Amino acid sequence: MDADGSAGSPAGTPADVVAAFEDIPAVLWAFEGPEHRVVAANRAARATMGFRPGIVGRPIREVAPELEGQQVFETLDEVFTRGEPVIGDERRILVDRDGDGRLEEDWFSYTFVPTHHPDGTVRGMTVHIARVTDEVLRRTQAERSAAESERRRAAAQDVVLTLQRSMLPTGLPVLPRARLAARYVVAERELAAGGDWFDAVPLDDGGLAVVVGDVVGHGAEASAAMGRLRAVGANALAAGRGVADTLAELDRFAAREPTTRAATVCVAVLDPHSGALEVAAAAHPPPFVVTADGTARWVTGGVTGPLGTGAAAPTPVRDALGADDVLVLYTDGLVERPGHTLDEGLTALARTAVAAGHEDVEADTTVPAAQVDRIAALTVERMGWTGGGHADDATLLAVQRTAAPPPVFAVEVLAEPRGLRRLRRALDAWLDDAGVGDDDASALVHAVGEAVTNALEHAHPEPPADGVGARVEALLDDGGRVHVTVTDAGRWRPAPDDAGGRGRGLMMMRGLVERVDVTTGAGGTTVTLVTPVRRDVLVGSYGEDVAATVRDPDEDLATELHDDVLAVTGPIDTETVERFRHRVLDAARGGARAVTVDLDGASVFSSSAVQAVHELRRDLAGLRLHASTDSVAGRVLALTGLDDLRSETAQV
Incomplete structure (x- = not known):
């Protein structure tokens, strides 16, 4: 009898259990067998899949094929093979919830727990997942507003990481026929920077040299050794020494002291115009290419022993990148995982990079828009899932040979109050499309604005007949420099002696860009601005997001x-x-x-x-x-x- 004296239903009936299972707000799955066949999925679990038909009774790989390459299936395999639970916190998953082929972003925390047969063998697993997207996005927004103070706090707390950042490139060159992205993360278990490095050097002949290397050890000594090797390699490449001679120079230098001896390195030189590629390495894992059609191929050969150990010189191998192909160089910290062979790690790396570069992701996400940026960010992020993070420093450098250079920028600025605002908006968009980092773009837009302001305010004593106060053109050269010309039909007017704060525009321009030339004549004035431009590099601990400042010129x-x-x-x-x-x-x-x-x-x-x-x-x-x-x-x-x-x- 129940408390009210009526006859009640017995507790724990199958119907009660099913109802409770269905109504739990967390996502609950139950899998069976090595193929992870779905034997149960509550309402919340089915909702995450968009209530697609035929979920129960099928392997999860068939139910959600879009999870391939996101290290989800690999984690399921790990739990089933080892028979040990796996817990993950705030992992990003991309799911085709609407069935239209476009992936949506969600963040989840999860627990995978193996289930067993009576004889103790693994039967399958139960999975408990909590959607934490709202919390992650709220925290990310709050962190963005405090990014600068957090950067300073982190620098004060971790001197070694600051040293590492100071020795790595502050940015990558922005080039008309190649787009680069890089990601460096510190080993979670070491909590100290190590000897990984990367570099990208535009060459005088229009080529591009890229390097990824790894010095043995961690801490300030390894970082200092890395900095010396990086400087030697960059100088040799900039001098036109080529792949083989640069490796020889690095080998001679590494042999001189114990801290640089036995380092590994991979050097590649790309002709962005033709796609010709030359690669050689010293005991470094091979690079690979994520092709434009969504496959991966390895660039093998041309490998010798570690630097400074007396190994024979390698013979560089030749390859070629097609339009929109992406060359990926990395360090072994990205593929070394406990309980897995190196070949398994390399296979997982290539599969993950292909998935990261070819997922059709909705625009309204935090996933980078450019393909090469997605490969750099998501590959490093996802390869840290298994094992609870990277056991060693991990570095990835990706180079995409673009199908076509950015068009020449050309705008006529009307001699009216909003003309300058429209110019800033257009120039900022052009620089953003080219991949120029926020700091360099801001400085260049500011300098160009000063040149145009002078033309609009001083060059024309009367409004021009056609309404055009100045003409602005910009192009990006093979060396990673932007050239801007501002022309008008008037004459440059120096500021009078009593101008107070006036007359400082030219000085400001010269403080913001590398070179400023002013040519005056009877037909008008031309101001030429030239400056190298770079894009940001993500350097930090695993899971540390560097929030880019969004420019809004309007x-x-x-x-x-x-x-x-x-x-x-x-x-x-x-x-x-x-x-x-x-x-x-x-x-x-x-x-x-x-x-x-x-x-x-x-x-x-x-x-x-x-x-x-x-x-x-x-x-x-x-x-x-x-x-x-x-x-x-x-x-x-x-x-x-x-x-x-x-x-x-x-x-x-």
Whole structure:
């Protein structure tokens, strides 16, 4: 009898168990046999598959073929073979939930627990999965806002990792016929940087040399040895020594001291125009190619013993990359996994890279959009799943031979207030399509804006008949430099002696780019800007995401006042400078109180902004500025005689 005196159903009936199993909000699976045949899946599990038909009774590889290459099936195999549970936290999975062939992103934490027959042999497993996508995205958003402070904290806590970052390239060259991506992660178990390195060197003949190497050991000594070998290899390649001679130079150098002896290295030289490839290695695992049609092939041969050990010189092998093929170089930390042979690790690596490069992923995800970036990021991420992370440092360098170079940029800037804003938007999009990193793109857009501002404000005493104030063209050369020309039909006007903050545009341009040339004549003025451009490299611990700053050249100026600190975000240019001036004056109550202007959020700080600040300092005795040294405004302040106004901190 139940508590109310009525007859009740017996507890634990099959119907009760099934109902409870169905209603549990977590994802629950039960698999059987080495093929992982689905014997049970609750409602939440079926929902993650988009309620596709025929789930129960079929091997999971048939139910969800899109999981191939994501190390999910390999993890199931591991649990069944070893008979030991596996626990994973916050792993990204891409699933074809709508059945349209396009993959959606979700994050899960999971537990795989083997089940057994009465005789103790493994029967299958049960899988408990919790969807943690919302939590991951919320945390990622919060981490992005604190990326700079976290970077500084990590640098202070881990001196060795800072040393490693300082010795690796700060960026990869941006080239018209090849796109590069790299990822370096520190061994989770060592918690110290090691001797992995990579490099990419544009050559004078239009070729591209790439290197990946590994010095024995971990810690500061290994990092220092790595830095020396990297410098020797980069210098030899830049001097045109080629694959064989560069390896010979590295071998001679490595033999001189114990810390560099027995290092391994792979060197490749690519002709991006023809696709011709030459490769040789010293005891390093072979590179492979992810082809444009979604297969993998190995570039084997041309291998000798470790550096500095007296091994014979290798004979380089020749290969070729087709349009959109991706060459992948890596270190053995990516493929060495406990309980697995090297061949098994290499097979898993190639399969994972192919899947990462050819998954049809929805646009609204955190997965990188460019194929070569996906291969670098997702391959390293997924190869760390089995075994709970990378047991050794892991490095991957991917080079894609692009089908066509980016088109020449050409824009006519109208002589009206919004002309400069439209130029910035168009140039920023062109640089983004080319793969230029945020810092270099910001500096170049800023410098070009200064040149065009001079043309719009000074070159034309009267509005031009056709309405065009300046013409801007840009191209990317084989050496990884952007060349920009700004032409107008007027004449460059030097600033008068009493210009105050004016006349600093040319100085600012020269501080932001490598070279600035101004040619004047009766027919007009041409300003030429030339600067090398690079793209970011991900260097850090496994699972550490480096959030890229999203540039928005069409943003508007915004200010927010807290106590005596005025925070400014957006562009301060000819269009917005008066608004900026008025808001500073309002915050200072016309000079009645001291005010600090926080400029870290300023995406543009033009010469007109410099002039405004020079005028404001004359009128406001208590004016202070806050701008980090690596911010847009901070770099400009240091160039324009305003650095003395800077305050070290601003509490907003």
